[in-house]
Amino acid sequence: MIYLTRRAEFSASHYYHNPALSPEENRRIFGKCNNPHGHGHNYTLEVTIAGEIDPATGMVLNIRDLKELLQSEVLDRMDHRFLNAEVPAFASRIPTTENISIEIWNLIAAKLTFGRLHRVRLYETPDLYVDYYGA
Amino acid sequence: MIDLTRRYRFAAAHRLHSRSLTAEENARIYGKCNNPYGHGHNYILDVTVAGPVDAATGMVFDVAKLDLVVRQSVLEPLDHAHLNLDVDRFQNLTPTTENLCMEIYGILSANLTHEPGKAFLKRVRLEETSSNYFEYEG
Numbered sequence: 374m375i376y377l378t379r380r381a382e383f384s385a386s387h388y389y390h391n392p393a394l395s396p397e398e399n400r401r402i403f404g405k406c407n408n409p410h411g412h413g414h415n416y417t418l419e420v421t422i423a424g425e426i427d428p429a430t431g432m433v434l435n436i437r438d439l440k441e442l443l444q445s446e447v448l449d450r451m452d453h454r455f456l457n458a459e460v461p462a463f464a465s466r467i468p469t470t471e472n473i474s475i476e477i478w479n480l481i482a483a484k485l486t487f488g489r490l491h492r493v494r495l496y497e498t499p500d501l502y503v504d505y506y507g508a
Numbered sequence: 509m510i511d512l513t514r515r516y517r518f519a520a521a522h523r524l525h526s527r528s529l530t531a532e533e534n535a536r537i538y539g540k541c542n543n544p545y546g547h548g549h550n551y552i553l554d555v556t557v558a559g560p561v562d563a564a565t566g567m568v569f570d571v572a573k574l575d576l577v578v579r580q581s582v583l584e585p586l587d588h589a590h591l592n593l594d595v596d597r598f599q600n601l602t603p604t605t606e607n608l609c610m611e612i613y614g615i616l617s618a619n620l621t622h623e624p625g626k627a628f629l630k631r632v633r634l635e636e637t638s639s640n641y642f643e644y645e646g
Contacts, residue, residue, distance in 0.1 A: 389565075389566070391564055391565065391566075393564065394564070402565055402570075403565075404572060466566060467565065467566030467567075468566070469561075469565070469566035469567050470512075471510045471512070471561045471566060471567060471568050472561060472566045474510065475510075475561070499515070500514060500515035500516075501512075501513070501514050501515070501571065502512075502513050503510050503511060503512045503513070503568070504510070504511040504513070505510055505511075506509070508509060
């Protein structure tokens with residue numbers, strides 16, 4: 374078994390707000406992230422695929438296939454978007470880095486035809502990231 | 509279950525020296541790190557908490573609260589300190605990065621309240637230099 378990780382970057386804006394909570398509670402819990410005008414990040418995404426090496430190619434997968442998958446499933450949907458308003462999954466879920474990583478996992482897992490999705494790591498800033506392993 | 513990792517930095521001095529060893533043994537084992545005047549590092553501390561995503565907040569842990577706990581319990585006592593001289597724990601324990609990593613884990617596990625079904629301290633990763641780091645999971 375070998376693990377291959379591909380990195381991709383996208384920029385997006387978001388804000389944190391739970392309509393079930395009062396404005397005061399939203400401000401207390403989410404602080405500056407509750408600004409309704411939104412704010413943005415340069416996200417760095419690392420997607421790790423596990424698999425066996427194909428003896429014919431010496432590769433666990435064709436990087437080009439993974440690159441295209443990340444482009445169509447993640448970057449085309451999220452890059453330079455306002456996540457709350459433009460990504461359907463976040464109409465009803467707060468686009469925290471935690472929830473974005475789960476959504477990215479689901480988007481990739483639904484279309485992956487090679488290897489096994491092992492981990493989604495998403496950096497919100499160089500000093501903060503989350504890991505999701507699918508459960 | 510989500511793992512959330514937050515990165516912090518602090519700078520400190522230390523000297524690797526064991527009282528249970530002779531001067532020659534200390535010099536042989538620790539090399540330059542045994543210099544009695546001490547030396548310093550820019551440490552990079554990665555703290556990982558793991559838990560379910562809270563349905564109301566979408567968060568696994570309040571990062572502002574994590575920052576507060578780490579700042580008060582770890583960064584304020586250690587940043588710009590001489591670990592051997594200024595930190596009680598290292599009066600009789602050599603402040604190798606291994607021991608420092610375990611000490612930070614112990615401090616954080618005591619200061620991060622863990623409620624059932626909520627996030628817990630999973631890992632402390634401590635970089636002494638860009639070429640070596642240590643991880644402790646309790």
